Amino acid sequence: MSAPPPEPPAASAAASVSEPQHEPEGRVVLDARDIARALTRIAHELLERNKGASDLVLLGIPSRGVPLARRIAARIKDVEGVDVPVGALDVTMYRDDLRRQPARSPHPTDVPPGGVDGRTVVLVDDVLYSGRTVRSALDALNDLGRPGVVRLAVLVDRGHRELPIRADHVGKNLPSAHTERVMVRLADEDGVEGVWIS
Numbered sequence: 369m370s371a372p373p374p375e376p377p378a379a380s381a382a383a384s385v386s387e388p389q390h391e392p393e394g395r396v397v398l399d400a401r402d403i404a405r406a407l408t409r410i411a412h413e414l415l416e417r418n419k420g421a422s423d424l425v426l427l428g429i430p431s432r433g434v435p436l437a438r439r440i441a442a443r444i445k446d447v448e449g450v451d452v453p454v455g456a457l458d459v460t461m462y463r464d465d466l467r468r469q470p471a472r473s474p475h476p477t478d479v480p481p482g483g484v485d486g487r488t489v490v491l492v493d494d495v496l497y498s499g500r501t502v503r504s505a506l507d508a509l510n511d512l513g514r515p516g517v518v519r520l521a522v523l524v525d526r527g528h529r530e531l532p533i534r535a536d537h538v539g540k541n542l543p544s545a546h547t548e549r550v551m552v553r554l555a556d557e558d559g560v561e562g563v564w565i566s
C-alpha cells in the first residue's frame with residue numbers, strides 16, 4: 369500500500385502573505401522606498417493641514433487602502449507620538465455598478481471607537497481613477513455619521529476622473545492611458561511591494 373499524499377498547506381491569509389508573489393509585468397513607477405517616502409510625506413501633509421493629529425480618523429478603502437492607512441498612522445505616531453484611530457470603510461454595497469457587475473464579496477467595515485461624528489476623516493485608497501469608488505465611499509460614510517471634514521489621500525492618482533472628485537494628498541500623479549493598467553502591490557497584502565504600469 370502506498371503512503372497517503374501529503375496534506376496541502378492550510379489555506380490562510382497568513383500563508384498567502386508569507387509566500388512571495390510574482391511581481392506584475394510592466395514598468396515600475398514606484399518601488400518600496402518610493403512608497404515609503406510618499407507615505408511619510410502624506411503623513412506630514414496631514415499633520416500640517418490638520419495642525420496636529422487631534423480629531424483625525426483614517427479610514428482605508430479595502431483592500432489596499434487599509435494597510436496604507438495603517439502605515440500613515442504609524443508615521444503620524446512616529447512624528448507626533450499620537451495613536452490616530454484607523455478603520456476600514458467597505459464601499460461594495462454603495463457602488464453604482466451593482467446591477468451591471470458580477471457580485472463582489474464585501475469586506476468588513478470597521479469604525480474605530482469614537483466613531484466619525486465631528487472628526488476629520490481621511491479616506492485612504494491606493495489608486496484614484498474615475499472617482500467612483502470615492503463617491504461610493506462618501507455614501508458609505510454618510511451612513512456612519514457626520515464627520516466635521518472629509519479628506520482624501522491616495523497613493524497614486526492616474527487621472528481620468530468621471531466625477532468632480534480630487535485628492536487632497538497624492539503620493540504620485542501618474543498620467544496614464546485608459547488602456548493601461550496600474551497595479552499596486554503591498555508587501556503586507558501581496559508579498560511584493562511596488563507600483564507598476566503596463
Ligand SMILES: O=P(O)(O)OC[C@H]1O[C@H](OP(=O)(O)OP(=O)(O)O)[C@H](O)[C@@H]1O
Pocket residue numbers: 429430431432493494495496497498499500501502
Ligand atoms: O476611481 P475608481 O475608478 O473607482 O478606481 C479606483 C479604485 O479601483 C481599484 O479598486 P478595485 O475596485 O479594483 O478593487 P481592489 O481595491 O480590491 O483592487 C482601486 O483600488 C481603487 O479603489
Ligand SMILES: O=c1cc[nH]c(=O)[nH]1
Pocket residue numbers: 462463464465500501502504
Ligand atoms: O461605484 C463605483 C465604484 C467603482 N467603480 C464603479 O464603476 N462604480
